[in-house]
Amino acid sequence: MWKHHILGSMLVAIVVALAFTFAPSNTAYAKTYNWGFTKSKEGKPADAGHELEAVLKEYDAIYKGRPDEKVIYLTFDNGFENGHTESILNTLREENVKATFFLTGHYLKSATDLVKRMIDEGHTIGNHSYGHPNMANLPEEKMIDEWKKFDKLLNELTGVERTYFVRPPEGVFSEKVLEIGNRHGYRHIFWSIAFVDWDKNSQKGWEYAYDELMKQLHPGGIILMHTVAKHNADAMPKFIQEAKKQGYRFGTLDELVTDFTLERKN
Template sequence: MKKTIGLAVSITIILFSIVSFAFADELHWGFKKASGGAQIEIGSELENMLTKYDAIYRGDPESKTIYLTFDNGYENGFTERILDALKEEDVPATFFLTGHYVTSASDLVKRMVKDGHIIGNHSDKHPNMARLSEEQMVTEWKNFDKKLKEVAGVERTYYTRPPEGVYNEAVLAAGLKHEYRHIFWSIAFKDWEKDVRRGGDYAYNELMKQLHPGAIILMHTVAEDNADAIPKFIKDAKAQGYTFGSLDDLYKK
């Protein structure tokens, strides 16, 4: 019996080691939060990798232009309020959607397109992209594009964001090869828990504390806090001399 248990433990350790090795190159996007109006720093090694594959996480540090992006995996009832605020203030945004969102919230997707916002590719089924083959990655992006075209008439997407910010060099390389530019971010905060309510002031204060020139802002539309904060944030950012641009503007620069 002891020999059997020992053998089972040994096999488990070996298998765990193989799995750990296989996924050892997974990278999780994260950074020290910006403060004092200064851009975040991610280090030269990662900067070089992003540059190599035409991926971005921020804009010009000398320009007070900022970029709003939202991740939508499922609808929680607050996206319409966000769209209303963007329309009222004439602010463009990019919505990174999943295939589930496109088919389950099609009316909102159509409105995003009608209002002139960019649709980004957050994958079809929200997998860990770093654990997929290139063929599987492309299938995720293409399947999403197919659903988007059927629902909203958009031919294809050109910007992508990996689910949960998990990626590696192979993901970035496959994206560039198939004309999907990876978009990360330089401002974010904990806002993805749909049943946790912290209040609009929480979201507003997080945005204002981290605000800096060239910021790419990530928010999740499932949070009512964000719907509460967006109108005031836009007005106060404009009052500080910031303007809001689109990702298309950023890539042209």
């Protein structure tokens, strides 16, 4: 636990220091962006395009890792429990893979036992906001409250002091969201591998999820999946095993942020 505390303190110091480097310069500060990218093909990294790349770079937000190392990062967004997270956790334990789970306040309250299991088994809890609003539409005070209220509840239920990684609901954000997040010690984590998997009423079979993951797989990929989909849980064992066979290693966001920060300094 002390290692996580020290690492967390270091991450906050890095993010806050960077925040004061960036000062809003014009009306683009409040412009709303919807996260998106050109998907990977044949192992070539996903590409968010010049404008989004520039915005993320200015505020040290991340959506993919190094293109020359076969490391990938598994993340899940959990707004509510649909009965499949336990299966995913079982697979991660069996395959010795660590993931980050971006949770909401509702999930913390309604699936506390699963959250505690995530923590006990070495996974990272990310902040997906307390109430899952459009963060770009919120005034600063309410924006901060979304993150802090989540952290307060997380601490009360699990003893975890706070989160360091945040992900905006539905990928909607602005420079204002990124800058304020930095100022309060939060690093924004986006993604470079994703597919339609958030509709609990649309279960397409494990082959669908597996094929999408393998088709988009690329070095440095940050994978976004939703635990409400049974096809994701069912595809997980085969996907992890095949990715390992192809020489990929599953890294953590702590590793990614450390590498990213060192690379920016050099």
